[in-house]
Amino acid sequence: GLILMNIGALIQLNHLRRWRNRILVFSASEIGFTFLFVLLATCSVNLLILHQTIGELSIASTSLRFGLFLGIIAVATAPAATLMVIRECEADGPVTEIVLTLVGFNNLISVLGFTLLAHFTIHPESNTGILLLRMFGPVLLGGILGFVLSFWAQRLELTSEHKVLLIGGVAALIVLCRALSIDFLLASLIFGLVFANSTPTWHRLNTSLRQVDYLLYIAFFVIAGANLHLETLTHIG
Secondary structure (H helix, E strand, O other), X not given: OHHXXXXXXXXXXXXXXXXXXXXXXXXXXXXXXXHHHHHHHHHHHHHHHHHHHOOOOOHHHHHHHHHHHHHHHHHOOOHHHHHHHHHHHOOOOXXXXXXXXXXXXXXXXXXXXXXXXXXXXXXXXXOHHXXXXXXXXXXXXXXXXXXXXXXXXXXXXXXXXXXXXXXHHHHHHHHHHHHHOOOHHHHHHHHHXXXXXXXXXXXXXXXXXXXXXXXXXXXXXXXXXXXXXXXXXXXXX
């Protein structure tokens, strides 16, 4: 939740107004080419190799559907790794701002695209209302909570209060998403986007959060590494 909140906060409206159409061209190009190349590569490998060995499955099951999902997953940029490397190098400037904004767009499109693909390929029997709830429910919930807390943040002065507000806000958002059975990843991203663009004190809030979030990022990487089981690679082939 904190990682996605930070990624959403990277999409600054003043940057978008300054870059105008350039950022849309950059984003559409990298997202489109990444999706297309991974889709074509996956379909090619499956058609040439896997379809011959897994004969009981259709071409759509072994190639197209698998390629579509891998393609939309490949669009997502690892937000935690990107943020940590930029922080460690203390990188700053127009290139860094554009890269971070593109990371935000990539993850937004990836989450929305995955939701659409899952609806039409895995749960085609679901009605349109469920799809709209999955897509716009997190957007609405994250946007409302981010907007409300942005006003509260302007009344706070202490760094300890900033930390409590941000971490507590993310925790409350995740609890609400779990209770309503909607995607907390998309909600957290929209929460950060609206929060950061609604309050003039976001820079101070983010600076306060940086004092404690390193431990959380380290725990994230440790858990990710622990879930990489090398012995399974020989079975997967």
